[in-house]
Amino acid sequence: MEKGILDVVGGEIVGIVTPVSICMFLVVTLVHILDPRGEDAPVSNIAMMVYNEQASDSFSEKLGGALLNAIVFVVIVTLVTFMLVALFYYRCTRCLRVYMGISAFTVLAWMGGIVAVQIIKLYSIPIDVITFLICTINFASVGVAAVFFCRMPIMVTQGYLIVIGMLVAFWFTKLPEWTTWVLLLAMAAYDVVAVLTPRGPLNLLVELAIERDEDIPALIYEARPTVSGRMQMPPSPAQMGSDAERPRVRRWNRRASRSSNPSPDTELGESPMSSGNASQRDSTLTAAVDDSQNLITGPPTEPEVGIIGSRLISSTGEGGALHAVSIILHENSHMDDDTVPLVQQQTNSPSSPATLGRSEAEFDHRSRPMNGATQHSEDGDEETGIGLSGAIKLGLGDFVFYSVLVGRAAMYDLMTVYACYLAIVAGLGATLILLAVWQRALPALPISISLGVIFYFLARLVMDPFVLDMSTNLVFF
Amino acid sequence: MGVVVGLGYFLIALGPALTIFFSSIAPKPFLTLTVLASALIYLVSLVAAAIIWRAFLPGPSWVFLLMLATAVFIQEVTRIFYWRFFLKTEKYLNVLAVKLSKPQLNFVDRLEVSFASGVGHGVAHAIFFGLSVIAPAFGPATYYTESCKEMPFFLVSALLTLAFFLLHTFSMVIAFNAYTHGVGSQKLFVPVMHLGASFLTLINLLPNGCIVGVPLVFLCTLVTMVYGDRIVWENTDPNFLNHSSLQSMHSGSSL
Secondary structure, three states: OOOOHHHHOOHHHHHHHHHHHHHHHHHHHHHHHHOOOOOOOOOOOHHHOOOOOOOOOOHHHHHHHHHHHHHHHHHHHHHHHHHHHHHHHOOOHHHHHHHHHHHHHHHHHHHHHHHHHHHHHHHOOOOOHHHHHHHHHHHHHHHHHHHHHOOOOHHHHHHHHHHHHHHHHHHHOOOOHHHHHHHHHHHHHHHHHHHHOOOOHHHHHHHHHHHHOOOOOOOEEEOOOOOHHHHOOOOOOOOOOOOOOOOOOOOOOHHHHHHOOOOOOOOOOOOHHHHHHHHHHHHHHHHHHHHHHHHHHOHHHOOOOOOOOOOOOOOOOOOOOOOEEEEEOOOHHHOOOOOOOOOOOOOOOOOOHHHHHHHHHHOOOOOHHHOOOOOOOOOOOHHHHOOOOOEEEEEHHHHHHHHHHHHHHHOOOHHHHHHHHHHHHHHHHHHHHHHHHHOOOEEOHHHHHHHHHHHHHHHHHHHHHHHHHHHOOOOOO | OHHHHHHHHHHHHHHHHHHHHHHHHOOOHHHHHHHHHHHHHHHHHHHHHHHHHHHHOOOOOOHHHHHHHHHHHHHHHHHHHHHHHHHHHHHHHHHHHHHOOOOOOOHHHHHHHHHHHHHHHHHHHHHHHHHHHHHHHHOOOOOOEOOEOOOOHHHHHHHHHHHHHHHHHHHHHHHHHHHHHOOHHHHHHHHHHHHHHHHHHHHHHOOOHHHHHHHHHHHHHHHHHHHHHHHHHHHHOHHHHOOOHHHHHHOOOOO
């Protein structure tokens, strides 16, 4: 039977939601096993350098202290991000590459080792020190190679990225409660500012990367990479013993960015959209050609591809992370006879131009004239990402923050975990829709984090007593 | 009693859900998104109900009657909104289908989407009501309530969760069908059954009530499942297709 629309739509979104869910699930499991009530003494952290929260402090003290912590953290992150942008600008690829390799190795070996030791202690697994060391070092080395340097089966790379995100997120759940929440909100705000303002570090980085047509240097999770060239995610940050890195990267729409610089569309008398098409077509065509060459030849000829700079690095672990959402259209699938495969035809109503563009990019030119009169742009569902043929990339830092939120919720109850999970996935879907509509780099954090925080407090304060009251009395509805 | 028993309770409550998910829903990514969307909507309705009643908790037992009535009412209203939302989405999907030169959504797709929505509701219900209580079962002890001394509390909870999961799943199928064809009695079937099942759980408050309550809830679930089954057969029976209901389906009739 012919495949219907339901089989096709939404594949990319599920491809991104699944690893996010897996990462969150792993963090929740770890939290549940190792630290169910959040009672572990927080290891000193860069995020706590100003104020160390005690349970006995008053409400205002805690809030004030948490705010200070968050502000200091955000400032450090901003500084480090700017430093990274500078390094990227001056093309110090060597030092960035080395740094990122070291930081990833530290995350996997050191933090992974600590978590492994805790699990071994908990379950009394018989293992000796030498075996453990060998295993850990091997694991970490393969991880660094998989993520940065070599081309490995995609599952291995994706698996290691998830593990890195999980370890960093687990580390961050060790922060005291108030600091965690305020920090999450502060990072969401920072993300919006850094990505959307013209002078923001992440924005600068994305523009630099676009100009040079290089991959963004950072740890990026790619849902469906097609060519090895893209697999070299430049990496990320980190290290430093006391804190974790949060490699985050942003997704950006290369195509749209290119086409966002065309000459003003005053030539054609029609709607601005269609006139923009002409210039867009040229720019996108060149982009397509460039990209295809990039893809086909792969990294060896382009030493800078993929390893440019280490974006997200910070001695404290934050490093600038790009949190935007981007979609890279893959030309591979259209190499055959489509000469202009990825033109975004935005001839119609502004209602849902991006989706139109995408779906056309997906297939044929024939569909162009059918651009619909009857679009409902606000059918906001996660389906708007559908027409994409390209992989969706999400920065690892986004993974980390989502998992931190959910991990912190896990310290209260399973109900809050699920509520936050649904809120985050809904936020992610909304961000994808916005991405389809706005066609530019977007921060992936703010909507999800704010929805997650709102639902956490709603669930904890309002829903929990209500539902527990009923379910402990075996009254369901 | 350990991880084994905890896992057992979990599978009792969500075993069918997992099977359904991995066999019917996971292969089609759109249905996975539907599950997530309908779970979110269920959560929103639950939060709305909780906000209203939070101030009155904990209260005397008769408050439960009112709470249940309002909560079920809110959920049914949410179901109507969800149906409207589905109609809009369907139009959009059809446009996309035309562009991608794929067939438009037909009745089987609608059944699948309604099924997935039901699973979303059911799973959300299962997790909020059932699983959050099962968590202690993974530990070393068990628990019996006053009113139900025969079976461990966790077992009763898991069984009820299973019943309600199936109830929610098939209610959605019936509801979508009812709104599609505009059959009045069918439209009423779902809210009435939902209300009936939740009032039946009130029997659990009485001493030894769960012996009577749980089988009755399962009876409600069985009736819903049989009715849903009949609807699916009706929809896929070739004779049925020739009737005028087909046109009403395509016109996307609403409430």
